Amino acid sequence: MSAATVERVxxxxxxxxxxxxxxxxxxxxGMPRPACDGQLLRPLLAYAxxxxxxxxxxxxxxxxxxxxQLAHEASLVHDDIxxxxxxxxxxxxxxxxxxxxxxxxxxxxxxxxxxxxxAATGSLEFASLFARAVERTIAGELAQGRASGRRLSxxxxxxxxxxxxxxxxxxxxxxxxxxxxxxxxxxCFELGRRMGLMYQMLDDVLDYCPAAQTGxxxxxxxxxxxxxxxxxxxxxVEFGGEPAGIAARLHAATAEGDTPLRRCLARLQxxxxxxxxxxxxxxxGDDLLPALLAQWMHGARxxxxxxxxxxxxxxxIARRPSDRLLSRVPSAAEWGSYFxxxxxxxxxxxxxxxxxxxxxxxxxxxxxxxxxxxxDLPNATDDAEEMLDEWVHLTRRAYDGSSTGIELLDRVMAxxxxxxxxxxxxxxxxxxxxxxxxxxxxxxxxxxxxxTHRVASVxxxxxxxxxxxxxxxVLAKAGEMGHAMQLTNILRDxxxxxxxxxLYLPADAMERHGVTADAIDAMxxxxxxxxxxxxxxxxxxxxxxxxxxxAFAAIRELPAGFRRPVAVASYVYRGIHTPIRRAGHDNLSRxxxxxxxxxxxxxxxxxxxxxxxERAPASAFAETEAREAAPVRLAGA
Numbered sequence: 001m002s003a004a005t006v007e008r009v010x011x012x013x014x015x016x017x018x019x020x021x022x023x024x025x026x027x028x029x030g031m032p033r034p035a036c037d038g039q040l041l042r043p044l045l046a047y048a049x050x051x052x053x054x055x056x057x058x059x060x061x062x063x064x065x066x067x068x069q070l071a072h073e074a075s076l077v078h079d080d081i082x083x084x085x086x087x088x089x090x091x092x093x094x095x096x097x098x099x100x101x102x103x104x105x106x107x108x109x110x111x112x113x114x115x116x117x118x119a120a121t122g123s124l125e126f127a128s129l130f131a132r133a134v135e136r137t138i139a140g141e142l143a144q145g146r147a148s149g150r151r152l153s154x155x156x157x158x159x160x161x162x163x164x165x166x167x168x169x170x171x172x173x174x175x176x177x178x179x180x181x182x183x184x185x186x187x188c189f190e191l192g193r194r195m196g197l198m199y200q201m202l203d204d205v206l207d208y209c210p211a212a213q214t215g216x217x218x219x220x221x222x223x224x225x226x227x228x229x230x231x232x233x234x235x236x237v238e239f240g241g242e243p244a245g246i247a248a249r250l251h252a253a254t255a256e257g258d259t260p261l262r263r264c265l266a267r268l269q270x271x272x273x274x275x276x277x278x279x280x281x282x283x284x285g286d287d288l289l290p291a292l293l294a295q296w297m298h299g300a301r302x303x304x305x306x307x308x309x310x311x312x313x314x315x316x317i318a319r320r321p322s323d324r325l326l327s328r329v330p331s332a333a334e335w336g337s338y339f340x341x342x343x344x345x346x347x348x349x350x351x352x353x354x355x356x357x358x359x360x361x362x363x364x365x366x367x368x369x370x371x372x373x374x375x376d377l378p379n380a381t382d383d384a385e386e387m388l389d390e391w392v393h394l395t396r397r398a399y400d401g402s403s404t405g406i407e408l409l410d411r412v413m414a415x416x417x418x419x420x421x422x423x424x425x426x427x428x429x430x431x432x433x434x435x436x437x438x439x440x441x442x443x444x445x446x447x448x449x450x451x452t453h454r455v456a457s458v459x460x461x462x463x464x465x466x467x468x469x470x471x472x473x474v475l476a477k478a479g480e481m482g483h484a485m486q487l488t489n490i491l492r493d494x495x496x497x498x499x500x501x502x503l504y505l506p507a508d509a510m511e512r513h514g515v516t517a518d519a520i521d522a523m524x525x526x527x528x529x530x531x532x533x534x535x536x537x538x539x540x541x542x543x544x545x546x547x548x549x550x551a552f553a554a555i556r557e558l559p560a561g562f563r564r565p566v567a568v569a570s571y572v573y574r575g576i577h578t579p580i581r582r583a584g585h586d587n588l589s590r591x592x593x594x595x596x597x598x599x600x601x602x603x604x605x606x607x608x609x610x611x612x613x614e615r616a617p618a619s620a621f622a623e624t625e626a627r628e629a630a631p632v633r634l635a636g637a
Contacts, residue, residue, distance in 0.1 A: 011052065011288060015043050018062040019069065022117065026066070031113035032106070034070060041292075042068045042172040045195070048288035049188060050176040063120040064130070064175045068168050070114035071134050077107035079141075083224070126178045129189070133167035140164030149225035149239045157229050158197065165203075166196030173289075184282070191282055194275055198293060201268060202300045204228040208247045208261065209307040219243035233260035251311055261304055262450065269453075270446030272297050287473065294476030301453075305424035321406060324383075325390050329370055329406060348599055349569035352607075354561040361463055361565075363412040367395075368429060368459055370408070375433045384437055392430045399423045421465040425458040432458075439501050444508045445543070449483060451504070456486035467562045477554030481566070484547035485573045491540055492576050495588035498524050509536060520588070527589035534585040541577050548574050556613045563610050571606035572599050 019040065027033040043065035050056035079085075080093040081103055095103035111134070118130040140163025147160065173192030177185035208230060210218035221228050222243040231237045234249055250261045276290045283289060321329075350358050350365075374391055375384045394404045398413035413426075432454030442448040457479035464478040490497075490504045497504060498520060510516065513536040523529050529537070548570055555563050555570075572594065579592035594602070 011044065011047060012040065014052070014057075015040050015047050015065075018047075018057060019043055019066050021059065022062040022066040022120075025063070025120065026113055026117065029116065031116060032070075032109055034066070034073060034110075040069065041199075042072055042168055044292070045169055045172040045192060045289070046175045048286050048292075049173045049192075049283060051283065051285045052288075056176050056180065058179070060121045060123070060179055061175060063117045064123075064126055064179065065172065067114045067117035067121070067130055068172045068175070070110050070117060071130075071137070072168055074107045074110035074114065075137060075141075077103055077110065081107075082141075082145075083220075121179060123179055125185075126175065129174065129178060129185075130171055133171040136163045136167045140167070144226060147227060150227065151231075151237065152227040154229065154232065157227060161197050161200040162193050165200035166193035169193065169196035169199070187282060191275070191279060195279075195289070195293065198268070198272060198275060199296060201229060202296045204230055205261065205264065205268070205300045206303050208250050209303040210247070211303075211307045211310040219247055222246050230261065230264050233263060248311075251307060258450075259308070265301060265304060266446045266450045268300065269297060269449055270444070291473035291476070295472035298472050298475060302422065302424060305422075305428060309424065309427055321394060321404060322387075322390060325374075325387050325394075326406070328374055328387065329408065330366075348603075349565050349572055352565040352568050352603075357467075357561050360415055360466060363408060363415070364459070364462055364466065366408055367412050367426070371429055371433055372455075375437050385434070388430055388433060388437075392427065395426050395430075396423065399426070416462070416466060419466050419468065420470065421462055425462040425465075428454045428458045436502070441503055442506050445506045448487075448504065448506050452483045452486040453479060456489075457482035460485075463562075464558065467559050469558060471557070474554050474557050477551045480547050481551035481570055484544045484551065485570070487540065487544040487547070488573050488576050491537060491544070491580060491587055492592050493587070494520075494537075495524050496591060498588070505536070505540070509539060512536075513539070524588045527586075529584065529586050529588055533588075537580070537585040537587065541580065545574065545577070552609075553613065555610055563614070564607055567606040567610040568603045571602040575599070575602045 019034070023033050046061065046065040046068070047057070050061060077094055081095045081100055084095075085093050086096040093103070094106055114134070115127075115131070118127045121127065140160050143160045144164060147156065152160075170189040170192035173195070174185045174189035176182075177188045204221065207218060207221045207228070220226075222231075222239070225239045230250060231246070234246070237246065251259055253259055272293050276293055279286075279289045279293070350362060353361060371388070371391060374387050394406065394409060395413060398404050398406075398409045399417050401414070401417070403410055416426075417423075432451060435451050435454065440451070442451065460478035460482035461475045464475055469475075494503075494505065503517060503520070505515075505520075513532045515533050515536050519530070519533070523533060552567070552570065555567050558566060575594050575598060576592050578598070579594060580587055583590055583592065
């Protein structure tokens with residue numbers, strides 16, 4: 001079990017123990033004794049906001065956390081009555097099992113008990129905040145009911161979601177600050193409300209992904225006339241039609257090759273990253289709140305991937321691989337020379353894997369390289385698409401346990417399936433290759449992150465899960481490291497990509513610096529970047545460095561045999577920034593290269609920093625993080 005998993009399990013165990021003590025007071029006073037099971041998301045937010053500190057985790061805090069949980073459980077009972085729901089998460093609702101009358105009484109009793117527990121905190125300020133939060137939660141539900149069957153503006157939707165989903169979460173996050181009399185309680189409350197908004201937006205995504213099997217009836221929002229933010233992506237939406245038809249439109253590929261739901265995910269990813277930064281600033285000693293956001297985002301992404309996979313028809317492909325495909329896949333005897341030519345940086349870092357692990361990781365990397373090479377046929381987009389379809393189809397067969405006759409494919413997929421690595425990583429990488437085939441350009445960093453997620457982040461997540469680590473927080477950091485590495489690749493190859501008709505630089509960043517596509521073309525021709533372009537490149541280099549910096553600490557949560565090669569890989573890739581800067585940010589007429597001496601020095605630094613990371617307490621990363629935040633400068637690069 002990874003350190004991150006242990007941390008989450010320990011946190012939830014401590015939350016359950018604290019709530020149990022408060023629940024005993026409920027029972028002694030004749031109030032309903034809650035079960036204190038399930039995710040306990042809102043009490044977990046209060047625990048995280050308290051920093052897990054023994055001094056902050058007082059009996060009064062647990063009474064306040066239980067008050068929030070009781071109010072939430074009361075709202076679920078009442079929601080099921082209003083929605084006439086027969087099950088919740090696969091279990092009969094109270095209304096279905098015992099009738100509407102008993103359900104109403106139970107919901108009311110839970111809510112009255114919640115007010116008593118809020119009073120038990122001894123804080124009039126918290127009791128007032130809690131009462132206001134409950135009232136606004138109910139007001140949000142009423143507003144949603146009044147809006148049934150009509151289109152909402154984003155502001156209207158946001159206000160409803162902040163009420164019905166955000167108020168109680170805001171109350172939970174603000175609870176420690178209120179009880180301690182701190183001056184940042186209102187800020188904490190607003191951050192918690194925004195977490196509630198993100199949770200509602202992600203829940204809306206799941207509703208339009210029946211294949212995700214969340215335990216709730218799929219497509220319920222549209223069927224009940226509830227407008228959700230996803231529908232902004234569609235023209236002419238009218239209630240009263242078939243919910244399945246609306247879902248199909250959300251998952252349908254656009255002329256650009258993306259889907260409306262994919263654009264929604266890109267927007268969510270951007271907003272989640274922004275909120276994560278604010279949470280880290282407000283709670284510098286806490287990783288749990290950002291980890292929860294990462295877990296929600298990961299769950300939504302996986303749900304969309306599963307839905308897309310379920311909707312995609314299997315291509316009519318012969319069971320035996322085509323000769324055309326086989327000619328593009330190296331044989332087992334050719335792997336050594338293949339890596340020597342195509343994967344020098346990877347091969348350098350991979351030598352730090354222990355025997356046995358290197359081969360498993362190398363096979364994953366080889367699969368990714370072959371997938372990339374399949375779309376690099378010059379002037380043959382249709383052929384590349386067909387071969388990619390065939391390759392993904394065969395990959396799926398191998399993952400499901402069938403023999404394809406391709407040794408690499410059969411072995412890497414068998415190993416991945418055995419390690420519970422989701423097939424969606426392979427499918428996502430193939431979708432990233434299709435984006436390259438379309439010569440897609442990107443309006444913003446959020447849009448570019450969809451691409452970097454598909455072609456790089458999923459590789460880091462794949463290798464992380466192959467190592468036996470499945471904790472969402474660690475997977476999110478692995479994805480961030482992959483994003484950083486791909487952004488480095490992009491910045492190294494701008495000129496080379498331009499000559500092939502590709503441009504990956506975000507259009508909004510180009511616009512901020514007054515750089516146009518025509519200007520890039522002119523600079524490529526004359527081989528000299530202008531000052532505005534240099535500033536643009538520097539901004540993106542620093543963005544990549546921030547991602548390297550943010551992901552590095554999670555390396556210590558990997559198995560011991562994976563820490564050193566991952567650390568070395570991150571330093572070697574980031575080391576490419578040095579020759580880019582030394583060349584005056586000229587990545588148009590030359591390709592930045594790090595020498596063997598430079599790579600060796602980077603490896604020494606990486607091994608030293610990961611050694612310190614392994615031995616430092618969780619709060620003692622200041623020196624390493626300060627070094628990670630600064631640009632790498634080397635002699636001999």
